[in-house]
Amino acid sequence: MRFFLFIIITLNFACIKGNKIPKDVIPQNQMRKIMWDLMRADAYVTDFVMKDSTRNQKEESTKLYERIFDIHATTLETFKKSLVFYQSRPDLFKAISDSLRVDEQRSQQYPAEKKSQIIDTTLRKMRFNKKLIEKKP
Template sequence: MQKYISLFFLGLICLTACESKEVPRDVIPEQQMISLLTDLHLTDGALYVVPQMPDSLYKYGRAKYDAVFKKHHTTDAEFKKSFKYYSTHPDQVQDMYVKIDAIIKAKIDSTNKASRTPLKPVQ
């Protein structure tokens, strides 16, 4: 009897240890999620610097977020479901945010470089 109990728990351990790395079909793929999260964070930043009046964030912000979702051919519900999936995989999310951070830093650097470059006079 003890042998069967040991085999049962050994099998249970093997099944739980063999977690699939494959993303479910209804979850946004990682590269697309990185691009979507980057755009969402840039939208957050853009809305943060705009003076806020009552209901202005909801009135104007919602349209900006909807435009981001439309650009990425997804919906708010699909994003929430995908974000919930990725939040159960913290190592993967951390890797994604390293890439997002690099993308945003590159955009900041290119903006700073462009603003420092003197304009040539037109002749």
């Protein structure tokens, strides 16, 4: 009976996955920021680079990705390893993808809310610059 109880307890502890993230995996918040920047880089390449026939889409993407990894002080290998880890843990990956979705919704709302303020500020700057130019002899 003791042996059977020991096996059940051992299996129970062996099957429990903790929410601990290994040290060599990028933390969730940092991973979200990196993925957000990568998505924005892809959007830039899709919207602007693809329309320019003199630029190579793959080279531009690679340059942008390398720069993003440099900004976040990580490497492509670390990112891939972290991505595989989070994809194997749907509960953690869902939190990242949900926060990315919220970030995307916020980025779409910003221009609509601030558009009149941005235009107003731009007009003020233009008027001010025009006055400065007129005052010069």
